[in-house]
Amino acid sequence: MNYQEYVYMLSDLQNKAPKIFGIPTGTKLDEMFYTVAYDERSGKYVKRPLGGIPYLSVINVTGIPDTGKSVLAEQFAVYQAARNYPVLFVTVESPAHFLYATLKQKATVMGLNFENVEKNMIIVDASQEVELRENLSALLDTMSYAIKKKNTKNVVIDSITGLYEHREVLARQIVRQIFNFLKKWNQTALLVSQKRSSQSSETAEAAGGLAVAHIVDGTIVMDKEVITSKWASTLYRKNIGEVVRTIRIDGCRLAPHSTETYVFEITDTGLIEIKEPLSKIARGGD
Amino acid sequence: MEVIGRPVKEGNIDEIAERIFHESIRILGGLKNLVEYRNLTWLPSLAEAAYVITLKNEAIKTNREIAEYLGITEQTVKKILSAKESKVMEYLKGEGEKEKEHIAGGLAKMAYRAIKEKRDNLRERIEIMEESAKSLGVEWAVHILKSIKGLDFPVEKDALLKRLKGKIMGKPIEEILDSIEYPVESPAQLLHRIREKL
Numbered sequence: 365m366n367y368q369e370y371v372y373m374l375s376d377l378q379n380k381a382p383k384i385f386g387i388p389t390g391t392k393l394d395e396m397f398y399t400v401a402y403d404e405r406s407g408k409y410v411k412r413p414l415g416g417i418p419y420l421s422v423i424n425v426t427g428i429p430d431t432g433k434s435v436l437a438e439q440f441a442v443y444q445a446a447r448n449y450p451v452l453f454v455t456v457e458s459p460a461h462f463l464y465a466t467l468k469q470k471a472t473v474m475g476l477n478f479e480n481v482e483k484n485m486i487i488v489d490a491s492q493e494v495e496l497r498e499n500l501s502a503l504l505d506t507m508s509y510a511i512k513k514k515n516t517k518n519v520v521i522d523s524i525t526g527l528y529e530h531r532e533v534l535a536r537q538i539v540r541q542i543f544n545f546l547k548k549w550n551q552t553a554l555l556v557s558q559k560r561s562s563q564s565s566e567t568a569e570a571a572g573g574l575a576v577a578h579i580v581d582g583t584i585v586m587d588k589e590v591i592t593s594k595w596a597s598t599l600y601r602k603n604i605g606e607v608v609r610t611i612r613i614d615g616c617r618l619a620p621h622s623t624e625t626y627v628f629e630i631t632d633t634g635l636i637e638i639k640e641p642l643s644k645i646a647r648g649g650d
Numbered sequence: 651m652e653v654i655g656r657p658v659k660e661g662n663i664d665e666i667a668e669r670i671f672h673e674s675i676r677i678l679g680g681l682k683n684l685v686e687y688r689n690l691t692w693l694p695s696l697a698e699a700a701y702v703i704t705l706k707n708e709a710i711k712t713n714r715e716i717a718e719y720l721g722i723t724e725q726t727v728k729k730i731l732s733a734k735e736s737k738v739m740e741y742l743k744g745e746g747e748k749e750k751e752h753i754a755g756g757l758a759k760m761a762y763r764a765i766k767e768k769r770d771n772l773r774e775r776i777e778i779m780e781e782s783a784k785s786l787g788v789e790w791a792v793h794i795l796k797s798i799k800g801l802d803f804p805v806e807k808d809a810l811l812k813r814l815k816g817k818i819m820g821k822p823i824e825e826i827l828d829s830i831e832y833p834v835e836s837p838a839q840l841l842h843r844i845r846e847k848l
Contacts, residue, residue: 460653467651482651489655498715501666501708502657509658531712538710 384619386416387518387552390443390474391436392638393417393584396613396622411620417554417582418618422546424524424576426557427586432609432628433556434458436586436636437520438470440554445484446476450516452507452551453487456497456526460489466634473633486514490526497527500538504545511549519546519553524576539579555580582616599646600627611638663704664796666765670700671792673761674754692750694841695730697791698722699754702730703762720795721803721836730755735763790818791841798840804833810840819848 388394397414417423417440425433434457445451455463467485471478488506490496496503510516521527524542528535539555546553557576577583588609591602600608612625624641631637639645674696675681684690701720705711713731717724733755797813798805807827814823830843 460655464651485651487651487653489653493655493657495657498711499657499663499709501662501710505662506654506656506658510654513652531715534710534712541710 382420384414385419386414387419387449388416388443388447389436389440391439391636392626392628393436393611393613396626396638397616398620398622400620414619417552418616420547420550420552421581421616421618422543422551422553422555423616424555424557424580424583425586426559426576426583428559428588431586431588432611432630432636433558433586434522435630435634436584437522437554437556438463438466439474439636441485441518441520442467442470442474442476442481444518445481446471446474446478448480448484449518450484450486450514451518451520452510452514452516453485454490454503454507454519454521455487456490456521456523458522459491460487463487469634473635484514486510486516500527500541503527504541507545508549511551517550517552519551521553521555523556523558525556525558535576536579539576543579559585577614581618582621583614584611585614586611600642601645610642663701663709664799666708667697667700667704668792668796669765670703670758670761671697673764674700674757677757677760677764692753694791694845695750695754696757697795697841698726698838699730699733699751699758700761700792701795702727702755703758706731707762720838722838726751726838730758733759735760790844794818794841794844795837798837801837803837804835805840806832806834810834818844821848 384399386394386397386399394416395413397416397418398411399414400409401412402408403410425436427433441451441453453463453467458466464487467481468478471481488496488503488510490503496506507519511519521542524539527542528538542555586609588607589596589600591597591600591604591606591608593604596602596608597604602608609628609630610625611628613621613623622641624643626638626641627645628636628638675684678684679686684693698720702716705716705719706713711719713724713727716727720727729749729751733752735756738753738756738760794814798810801809801813810827811824814827816823818826826844826847829847834840834843
């Protein structure tokens with residue numbers, strides 16, 4: 365092993381370091397990541413919206429079932445493909461023909477050109493093929509074929525949990541290999557992972573459990589709560605029996621971000637619509 | 651929208667396992683030097699170990715999955731995976747531990763590491779090695795395992811005849827398969843029974 369290959373002077377990395385900018389998701393999440401810029405008028409450093417998830421980041425989207433993880437991932441994929449940035453979508457849960465119908469509907473309600481989406485999206489359907497789900501080497505070979513074929517810039521894996529659901533002992537190893545693979549191929553990626561309902565959403569476990577969050581660049585935690593008490597009804601300004609959904613960025617090593625928890629809705633047309641910070645709603649929406 | 655529903659390069663596991671096998675022999679100084687090691691009973695296990703190391707590191711399979719895939723026991727998988735690279739030469743000289751899984755496992759691990767660290771340069775040599783291996787008759791174990799991939803064990807002669815063609819060390823495979831006992835419970839047992847008839 366040539367150990368010298370792995371040692372760098374900081375200055376050597378100047379030309380290798382990626383430029384950090386936002387890859388839009390088509391949601392208000394794009395304003396929740398920041399960049400810091402010098403403002404000449406005020407003479408201060410100010411934060412500005414990055415305009416998307418950080419370029420080349422691998423972000424873990426996690427939450428309990430029915431919190432909108434797949435909706436967010438699909439919305440991101442459709443938005444990017446419609447803007448002519450090719451996307452590789454690895455579906456581990458939903459068969460490809462069902463996914464097609466969902467993506468078409470999303471494009472329609474988002475007012476995007478589905479022809480572009482069709483042209484710019486390539487799907488690896490691991491939901492029907494056990495070899496793709498259980499042989500990581502076969503999956504990565506297939507993904508590299510798809511990335512090269514379409515020259516994709518973005519990858520969505522829904523869900524990564526499906527690749528280790530009955531062998532959680534391998535979770536870190538699998539996620540690490542996928543993370544390294546995505547870095548090697550210069551992809552910006554959303555990895556959907558499922559959180560056990562027993563893992564409390566405000567703890568570190570919420571960031572995916574199984575230490576997945578330590579490997580990826582950042583984690584977005586999505587959560588929901590059915591209003592069952594007067595106290596929760598007052599806090600969230602919702603009626604008892606209604607559902608309140610929240611989203612927060614749990615951490616990101618590539619860009620600063622909002623640390624607030626935001627309330628969001630899944631609209632009747634099936635889109636993620638991020639509203640206000642929970643703190644603002646609790647204060648009475650000032 | 652293009653959909654890919656099948657693995658694009660299914661042969662990858664076989665290819666890596668074969669590379670490990672060849673690199674292991676190279677580590678020992680090539681096929682010529684093998685004759686220095688009088689007891690070569692571990693050699694068929696090397697093919698097994700090459701697959702175990704590949705499935706563990708490349709396909710990220712659990713020990714149980716590897717055992718099922720190869721038709722060997724979980725204990726054998728564990729022995730191969732727990733083999734110490736540093737002790738391989740001691741094993742080969744007959745010092746200390748002598749279990750064939752430990753020798754094969756240790757060698758396969760060393761070979762895998764060499765491949766990953768790109769110290770093997772094996773692609774250039776693979777054809778020469780294959781020719782040499784054929785002439786010394788030690789190549790057959792890898793080819794047998796490759797040909798029976800996916801076969802459900804226990805297996806009868808007819809199923810094996812469909813997969814295995816040609817000759818092993820000059821003997822027609824049909825003739826060898828006629829002379830072994832059935833059913834064959836696992837790939838490991840198949841290799842063992844074939845070796846007895848060579």
